[in-house]
Structure formats: structure tokens, C-alpha cells
Amino acid sequence: MNVRSSRRTLLQLSTMAGASAVLSGCVTAGGDGPAEQATGAVTDDNPLGVPEDADLEVVVFEGGFGSEYTQHAVTLYEERHPGAAVTHEGLQKVGEVLQPRFVSGEPPDVVDNTGAGRLDIAALAAAGQLTDLADLLDAPSLDDPAVKVRDLLLPGVVEDGTLDGTAAFLNYSYVAWGIWYSRSLFDARGWTVPATWDDMLALCEEIKGAGIAPWTWQGKYPEYMMDPLQSLAAKAGGLDLVYAVDNLAPGAWKQDGVLAAADAIHKLVTGGHLLEGSEGLSHTEAQNAWCTGQAAFIPCGSWLEGEQQDVTPEGFDMAMAAVPALTAADALPAGALQGSSSESFLVPAQARNPRGGLEYLRCLFSGEVARGFAESAKAMPVVKGATDGLDLSPGLASVAAALDAAGDDVFGYKYRTWYPELAVEVDTATGELLAGRADPEAWADRIQAAADAVAADDSIPKYER
Template sequence: MSAPLLGACVTASDDEAPAATAGGAKSADNPLGVKPDAPLEVVVFKGGYGDEYAIKAEQKYTEKYPAAKIDHKGLQKVGEAIQPRFVSNDPPDVVDNTGAGRLDIATLVGAKQVSDLAELLDAPAFDQPGKKVRDTLLPGVIEDGTFDGSTVTLNFTYTVWGVWYSKSLFAERGWAYPKSWAEMLTLCETIKKAGIAPWTYQGKYPEYINDPLLTLAAKIGGLDLVKAVDNLAPDAWKQPGLTQAAEAFAELAGKGYLLSGSEALSHTEAQAAWCQKKAAFIPCGSWLESEQKGVAPAGFDMVMGTVPSASSADKLPVTAVQAASSESYLVPSKAKNVAGGLEYLRILFSKESATAFAQANSTLPSVAGATEGLTLSSGLSSVGEAVTAAGSNAFNYRFRTWYAPLAKAIDDATGELVNRRISVADWSTRIQKASDALAKDSTVKKYTR
């Protein structure tokens, strides 16, 4: 999660680029002008979701264009393998730029190495008559892939961040999930007295514990707080919403509510300890259930709760969630078969494709209505309910995508905070200093919202 992104040189001179495939004639059945016999190269991050869902979309592509030969690559380290291809102006036609070591999308955008997806978004949805592709996506998906007014990536999964717990454990103990932070602290004391650690977290990757802290901050301060952070505003990290949220998480540590040794745990180790009921709560995105297949015991019934509210004065309701799309697909601008790459994404983002993915991976896709009619697992059901309850109160910070070095500075400071090595004041000052330095760095392209 917190691995550095590959952001080195990704450009070469135009005269080094191989010749692109000329497009085909556009029609109602071929709205993007695909040349039917043009080869298509697809590179997919083969992580927790595997790559079978991508291969199924390729099969659909082949059904429609049987003369097209598809070269599929499922990789663990996409950036490492593909960076030289961008440098030589010979990139694949579609890239799932996801996983540790992925290419820094802001660098690709600055180098004009990615295609504008407007034509795809305005094309007819593959299997929903009367709708454009853009009309089929969940809130925020298009915005997540937009830089300087151009949408250059389209993210296939929809991640919601929250606090996870075992529904069966809570029922057995008579515990109710807290709606306010005061209720959270009271329950944590009860849980601690029962001989269970109230919280654990993926200590080697403090991004995980940072997510609920920033969610709480957004609930307190509202969207203006979120925008100030993303826009690198002076004193953004001195806002009361952020310092109050930091105080709340410092208190979890101060009262001994974190599982001893959590700081040294990887994500798999912390999540395994939670599945063994050594801790009651763990912060994570909605991929957790899929990741814990084969680890969580039968009847564990994991569910995701929204981050409790700070007080009745919060600017966002308790139902508000931090949500964003992920599993980031792009079509390189120097690809040989740009039209084929766009058409592949039109197929991948079809309702049929998204529904099959949800069923196989217990994960919410970014296509609206993809889980309708499915019998959902406990975790995916709770995530879907959270998205519905949030409605227009789903929000997302953009700094992590825009400014990878700042994201690391924030995560590192929060790790120090929850391990009681720095105070809230030090935490705030340290992050503000990193934000200010970035704001003054003329070599870094800035984005605003």
C-alpha cells in the first residue's frame, strides 16, 4: 500500500515511437472505430483479485473481433516491467497501473503519455442500451481519474474505507457498533476488560490507520477541510478538524486500546490477528474480505462500520464515508492500438463484467448496480449498504494520487503519533512543513479542486 511509486523518466522522442495502428470505420456497433484485425496487448496487475476478470473481458473482445490477436500479461510488478516500454515509446495498449511500484500517474500525465478517455466515456455503454459509459459509473469514479480537466484513468473497483469488526463476535458479547467517538472509547474499555485488544492496525503501513483519522477529520471539518488539504493550503493541517481527529487516535494509543506490537505487523499479520479475535477492530478498505478468504474462520461474518462521528457539530453526517475508485486502467497515448484499448475498457466496464467480478471477489466494482440480484457476503453487503447510506456524502482526498511524497510524510507522521513518539502539535507541524515545502517546489506540478 505504501510502497514508493515509480516516477523516473517515462518519455522518449516521438521519432522513436513505433507506428500506430490506423483505426477502423466508426459505426453504431463499432463506436470507437476499432480496426477488427489489429492486435491488442493488455497488461494487468495480478494481485489479490487475480486477472481472470480481465481475461474474461478479453474473451468478449475476441468474440466481437475474432481476427484480433490478444497478448495478455498478468504481472505482479507492473511499473518495473512497463516503465522501459514508456521510455521507448512502445507501451502496451491497455495498462492496469496498480500495485506496489506502480508508475506515478501524475508523472505520466505531465509527460503526455496517457490518452484522454472522453471518447470512451461518451460512447454507448456496452450492455446498457440508452446509456453512455459515463452514466454507468458510481459517484467520484470519473473525478478520481481526472487531471487538469482530462480523464486519463478509469478505475475498476470502488473502495470504501471504514472500521471492520466480526458481527458474530459482537453478537456473542452483546456489543453494539458505536455511532460516536465517545461511544467508541466506552466500548473499547469494555472490550479491553474482556481480555481482547480493542484495536489493531497494519503497523508497517501506517496509511491504514491514517484513513479513519482523516475520515474523522472530514466529518468534523467538512469538504472545505478536505479541499484545503488537497490544495496545499497554508495552515491546512492546523485546522481544528484535523487536530481533533489526531487527538482521538492519540487517545486510542494513550489508553492502551491498540494491540501490543501492532506497529511491527504487516497487513497480513495484523489482519490474521484480527481474524483470530485478538483484536475487535481493524481499519481497512473494502478489499479486506477478499484478502482474508481462507484466513477468516467460518462464521466470522466480517462487516465494515463507518467511522463514528466526533460530535453533533460535525459538518458531515455519521453515514459519510471516504470512498474512491481503484484498480487503475489507462490507455497509453503512444499505444499502437488506442481504439482497441478504449474498446477493451468499454467491455471491461460493462455491467455483466462488473457483476461477475463482484461475485468472484466479494468486492464492489465501480459500475453502478453491479451487485443487484446477487446474494452478497457479509462484508460486501455491509460495504454496499454504507455506500447507499452515504449517498452524496461520499468523499475522497486526492493528495495521495497527486503527491506521493506528501502521502508518505503524512503516513509516517501518523505512525509516530499512534505510537506516542510525537504529540498532536508535532504531528500537525511536521505535516504542514511537508505540505508547505511541496507547495513552494516549482518543479512539482500542482492540482486544485
């Protein structure tokens, strides 16, 4: 669909300070709209009506998963539509580069909107900037024409990408978050992954005694350490705590479980359990320090093995474990795991070739590409059965085992997707907490003030779960 707006609406575009470049407010594209969108005949071989000779532009986030799988989908697309010229580009800061193109009404046909500099999907959806993916979801899959694309996806994937009843984006990887360690190191030292946070702190003292830093973290990107903190909070307070945070409930960030989780993470600081200098490390620098044995634990999502595969020493045998229970009285079981789908793919509403964009995603979400993703990225795809029969790498096998152990006790927060301006403040406050410049109470006060400001701002679309 074509969306037009006044110059005044365009001026509402802004770049958020900090980690994310976003589109904020109710914003739409400018000028007189894009060039006429291409369409083609709908046939059994071309169920989405892709124009056979229209160019396709794909822009992806250049991150830990690599680009082999997105290039694989390009190959399938070109095989099916040989008259099309396909361009494929990888970016680090997706929002910073693409924001002006959304403003001018000239976005790419497909965007992998991921990374610290991602666009604000909720704002894009509210502005009508995203193509409804319903036609894709109801299209026959590449694997089996009798099976719709939506029926290939793991439970919750379509829901994760749905905003106000519209399928706005589709996530590609199923991500679990936990704490990572080297099995070979732990076996050699006789260490056991702790079951509770008190056990963690006791083990940290033992690790320090061995001349190794207990933890490191990706200090330039505090979101990484926020993951174990909010996992501890969810375990302590259960899903009611999670929903209160996401729903901007008054006092949500001052709940007992949230404060106790912040205090638990803060004890890594006060106990001297962090690798010196971690605050100034990028994600790769911290992960490299961990891989070379300078620290025993690092927090990360399940993409870590793939991101580190070129530098991980032989025999390191990395593994992910669930974040320990905060206490024995937690509302969720000790094995509960933070997880959700991630790596968001979208088709801009003002793209020149949105039908081609949908077809590209049909190729991307095929079993063939998903299996290749599992092998090359060492990560879990959202396509059912994609890892069946594969010889999983140690890290990916540990992720699969953790998800299996968690069963139905997998939880996730949505405030980052819904309210990126709040997420920036959460990360800034968490950086201060881990640097020792804020205590848990000051941390909670700062975030609660930001959450209250978002709740009171009528220009920000609100969501509820």
C-alpha cells in the first residue's frame, strides 16, 4: 500500500540517542510516494504474484549469524525468477542507514532489522510502513505446496511478529538467553554450573582463587547483562512480573523480584567478580577474552557459538546453561529459560517490489535454507524440523538441551520491541549499575521514571499482553 503524509509528519522522524536508530512517533514516508509497485500474474508456480523481471533489493544485518543463509535464499529466488536482478547488502547499523530511505519513500524490498542500531518496528507498523505478511503466511511453502508457510513455523513465531493484529514482521532464529561456560575448563577444575545465585557467588570466589575472572560482559552494550538480570527477575516473580513490565504497570520496575534481581547482578560488581576493564569492551572483545580463558562465564544469546566459531580454541567445548534460580522460592522453575524468536525480517510497504519481498521470505523460511542456517550459523531456526538429523555442534546442542529441559517454562519480554526508547534507558541504567556508579535502587528509580514517561506519552502507541 502507498502511504503519504504531510511535511509536518515527516519532521516527527528522529534518531534515538544511544544504541538504537529508530523511527519514532506516527511517521510515514514523504514526497508523492514511491514508484508504482510491481506485480505479476498469480499462478501455482508463482502464488504471490511476483513480477518476473523486477529487481529485488535485500538489506540484512551483518552480525553473528553471518550472511550465508540470506545469500542462500537469494540463490533460490534467482532460480525461481531468473529474469530478476537481486542485490544483497550487509549493514552494521541498519536504522542509521535506512532511516533516510524510509523518510524519502524509497526503502529496500526486504530488511533484516536486527542489531543495536535497528529501526523501531513498532513505530514503523503504527505508521503503516510495513507490508502485512498475511499473504506470505497463507502461501504454499517451498517445501510442500500442501503446507502453508505459517504451518512451518514454531509456536509463537507469528505471534512475536504481530502488532495490533497485523503480521508486521517474521523472526528467523529461535534465541535462548543464558550464561555460557567452557565444559572442558569446568571439568578440569571440578566446577559445577550453579543452581542458585548464592551458589553462583560462592563459585565466583572459588574461580577467583584459581586466578580467573568469574565473569566478563559486553560492557559497551549493556543489553547483554540485562538479559540475566531480567531472567532472575522473571524467575523470582513469575509471568505476572514480566507482564507488568511489558504493560508499563505503575511501579513495575520496583517490584520485589526486579529489585532482588538487580541486587544479585550488582553483587558481581561489589564482590569483584567481573574481569577488569569489561565495562569498556565491545561484544567481540569480551567474548574473545572469555574464549581465551580470561573469564569463566559470559552472558549471551544462543548465537554466541556461531559468532565465535572462527576464534574459539580447539577443545573449548562451549555450552549454555539457564540463568540460576534467584532463590529456592522462585515462582518459575530453576530450569526456566528466557527465549523467543529474533532476527526480524520485514517488507516495507513502500518498497518497489513488495511481492518479490514476500517471495524472498518464502525462500528464506524454506527447510533447505533453515537447515543451512543451523549448520553455518550454529543457531536454532524457527522452521519446524530444520535440525532433525543434523549433527549439532556443542554449543547448539546445549541450547537445544536447555530448551528441552525448560519445556513450557520459556518466557520473554516484549518492551524492547514495543518501546525502544525505554529499552535505551534500561540499558543506560544497567551500564551504570555494572560500572558501580548506581545501586539497585537508583537503577530502578531511573528506569521506572522512563517507563512512566512512556506510559504518559499519548504519541507512543501502547500494547498489552
